[in-house]
Amino acid sequence: MSEILKDKVAVITGAGSGIGRATALQLARNGCSICLFDLNDNRTEEVENTIHDMGRESLFLDVDVSDPQRVERAVQTVIERFGKIDIVFANAGINGTLSPIEDLTPEAWDETLAVNLKGTFLTVKNAIPHMKKSGGSIIITSSINGSRKFSGFGMSAYSASKAGQVAFAKMAALELARYKIRVNVICPGAIETNIGENTERTKQVDKISIPVVYPEGNQPLEHGPGQPEQVADLVMFLASPQSSHISGTEIFIDGAETLL
Numbered sequence: 001m002s003e004i005l006k007d008k009v010a011v012i013t014g015a016g017s018g019i020g021r022a023t024a025l026q027l028a029r030n031g032c033s034i035c036l037f038d039l040n041d042n043r044t045e046e047v048e049n050t051i052h053d054m055g056r057e058s059l060f061l062d063v064d065v066s067d068p069q070r071v072e073r074a075v076q077t078v079i080e081r082f083g084k085i086d087i088v089f090a091n092a093g094i095n096g097t098l099s100p101i102e103d104l105t106p107e108a109w110d111e112t113l114a115v116n117l118k119g120t121f122l123t124v125k126n127a128i129p130h131m132k133k134s135g136g137s138i139i140i141t142s143s144i145n146g147s148r149k150f151s152g153f154g155m156s157a158y159s160a161s162k163a164g165q166v167a168f169a170k171m172a173a174l175e176l177a178r179y180k181i182r183v184n185v186i187c188p189g190a191i192e193t194n195i196g197e198n199t200e201r202t203k204q205v206d207k208i209s210i211p212v213v214y215p216e217g218n219q220p221l222e223h224g225p226g227q228p229e230q231v232a233d234l235v236m237f238l239a240s241p242q243s244s245h246i247s248g249t250e251i252f253i254d255g256a257e258t259l260l
Helices: 016-027 040-052 067-080 107-133 157-181 203-208 228-239
Strands: 009-013 033-038 058-062 085-089 096-098 138-142 179-189 198-200 249-254
Touching: 009 016, 009 040, 009 067, 009 107, 009 249, 016 033, 016 040, 016 085, 033 040, 033 067, 033 179, 040 058, 058 067, 067 107, 067 228, 096 107, 096 157, 107 157, 107 179, 138 157, 138 228, 157 179, 179 228, 228 249
Parallel strands: 009 033, 009 085, 033 058, 085 138, 096 198, 138 179, 179 249
Antiparallel strands: none
């Protein structure tokens, strides 16, 4: 195993599956102690055990990232255990309810924005005081939706939250540069993850959908969705000293999907 991140402490939200899980294992392999923030289920415990089997330290905390008190308590627990935070991967997110704007309820809008955008804010906000002394890297998971793709019909709340994350990352990058804290945002395309588990597509979406057809496929590079491990490699780069002069940047990882 590599030691490029030896003695670093990483906080990862949405750590129990998909991109979060793959990144947790990748950072652990490279020397990090990993703090896993996710809702309580067996998947996150499995990630924690896998990291322990590597001989790395890991701490799993049951966290709803949209809850200010739970995020604050979780970050404080990390500090009590490890004394610092070097890397933050604000990755937790939901697709939420897919619906035409006129049919989307305020409650469904609020739920998506609370997890995706407010959750990112709360995670970063609570980590900053513990990163200011030594600097570090913050990486935020946004999406091609809301930044370079707008054909996800019914995803107005999701896309708005993801566009908001890009703007938030750029504001944070400038604000935190004086503390040597870098902030970047990744925009994945289609990736094989479990995010579909928290997606509710209403039948009303059919009335606003516009057919978009690519006869030879819509994923030019690999003719299929990317893998969580490929995204983890990107996060690893942004977390490491190899990206020491990169901040305030959004990076698309979609196999050229949104260039069509």
